[in-house]
Amino acid sequence: MSDPKLIYVCEGGDCTERGSGDIHDKLKEMLLAKDPEEAVARVRRYPCFGGCECGINVTVWPDRHFYSEVKEGDLPEIMDAVTGAGAPVARLQGKVKPDVEEMVWTLLDSPY
Numbered sequence: 001m002s003d004p005k006l007i008y009v010c011e012g013g014d015c016t017e018r019g020s021g022d023i024h025d026k027l028k029e030m031l032l033a034k035d036p037e038e039a040v041a042r043v044r045r046y047p048c049f050g051g052c053e054c055g056i057n058v059t060v061w062p063d064r065h066f067y068s069e070v071k072e073g074d075l076p077e078i079m080d081a082v083t084g085a086g087a088p089v090a091r092l093q094g095k096v097k098p099d100v101e102e103m104v105w106t107l108l109d110s111p112y
């Protein structure tokens with residue numbers, strides 16, 4: 001079995017002001033309801049992705065899904081995409097600059 005995916009929720013200032021703490025808690029609650037052992041995925045906080053104007057930002061690694069302007073109503077679809085029950089949520093993707101997104105994947109891919 002492969003390692004669990006990591007769902008990162010930004011906890012930078014702008015995303016926090018928009019309510020990312022609640023998004024983190026709700027995602028964690030939804031995930032644990034489906035995956036109590038966290039075998040498929042784990043929810044983590046992330047300091048800041050550098051795409052602050054597009055928050056709330058949530059990324060899924062290693063799937064490389066970068067979701068922006070995330071609202072609570074989007075979470076079931078994000079969770080379905082994480083678990084393989086649904087497709088990536090296209091309407092929430094492609095909002096941050098490509099170089100910002102690439103920098104984030106480079107950092108997350110790094111073993112350090």
Ligand code: FES
Pocket residue numbers: 010011012013014015016047048049050051052053055056057
């Ligand atoms: S505050 Fe969330 S990307 Fe910077």
